[in-house]
Amino acid sequence: MIDALNRLFRSTFDGPPDLIARAPGRVNLIGGHTDYNDGFVLPAAISRQTLAAARRRDDREIRLVAGDLGNAQTRFSLAEPIVSDQREPWSNYVRGMADGLLGAGLDLPGADIAIMGDMPQGAGLSSSAALEIATGLALSALAGEPHFDRTKLAQLGQRAEHQFAGCNCGIMDQLVSARAVAGAALLIDCRSLDAQPISIPDDVVIMIVHSGVERELVDGAYNDRRAQCEAAAEHYGVKALRDLAEVPEQGKLDPLAWKRARHVITENARTLEAASMLPLRTLSRLGELMAESHASTRTDFQNSVPAIDDLVALIHDAIGSDGGARMTGGGFGGAVVALVDKGALDRVQKTVLKRYRTPSGAPPLVMIERPASGASLL
Ligand code: GLA
Secondary structure, three states: HHHHHHHHHHHHHOOOOEEEEEEEEEEEEOOOOOOHHHEEOOOOEEEEEEEEEEEEOOOOEEEEEEHHOOEEEEEEEEOOOOOOOOOOOHHHHHHHHHHHEEEEEEOEEEEEEEEEEEOOOOOOOOOOHHHHHHHHHHHHHHHOOOEEEEEEHHHHHHHHHHHHHHOOOOOOOHHHHHOOOOOOOEEOOOOOOEEEEEEOOOOOOEEEEOOOOOOOHHHHHHHHHHHHHHHHHHOOOOOOOOHOOOOOOOOOOHHHHOOOOOOOHHHHHHHHHHHHHHHHOOOOHHHHHHHHHHHHHHHOOOOOOOOHHHHHHHHHHOOOOEEEEEOOOOOOOOOOEEEEEEHHHHHHHHHHHOOOOOOOOOOOEEEEEEOOOOEEEE
């Protein structure tokens, strides 16, 4: 991919880039929709990633080319207020990062940037966070700040989503893309932003299966869920649902908001328990926690879809006590994540390829992963 990226850069902008930044996608093992409730998540970075090749310009223009989108090009100026763009919406993540870095006081120069990645679209593996972190890192390095604080970079990525892309997401995707540690998942406390590496034993693999149901136009449903959680927290008089250890009586709270809250409160507890089980390799208990997480997602949070439920059930049966599976990511399509004992992987993978078909009738894309490291300059 690096050769292809260099070729794209040279053919678009003439000459070589000054630097290349990479940022990984992520898969969340457990802790769905807990991040924006100040709760706990347990994601890992994956080998699929986004690369940004960049070179300083002498003016204040940012010029972009996207190799994955038919070499689409766009540009904007740092000398004028940066606004989102409807024609090339993918560029909004980069616009948001440039705007955020300027706001953080960096002396950003103009730049030519070529972008390329190998993340499957619509799989819910956070290609947008990887794009934010890769381009944010490239821009900060061009501004002479290659060690710009990674947590701050993640926060600017989240801000770009809120202000330039219209998704009121939490901090998980950006934080793990920026700060992941190879071989480990990160137990993130989304209130303090403390991120503790939780090592994943060598003989446990992460299997990701793309359902083929693409996540599309789901920001509205996502923002609705977030608003329901915030309404529930307000109803119970706490800052965030994180502050409730037990599921309270429904009382006068709207039934849907109560269900959303029940998911979040129980999910936080499951996430903490899973983080303590993972290094011990207690796969049967991890499998139970993942199954409970998926059931809660389906019935209380109501952001799964039938194809994903079928896929989770199928993987669950094939795995038995050798691991577990649940939907990962924002929901309404995308991928299923499974933790699988290496010895059972072949059996599970064969079952999935034989028995699951995407909506177009094809066998699913199966990715076998070990946790990757966070963003870096190559
Ligand atoms: C999306 C968001 C994250 C998180 C997950 C659900 O990936 O970007 O912040 O809320 O959904 O866990």
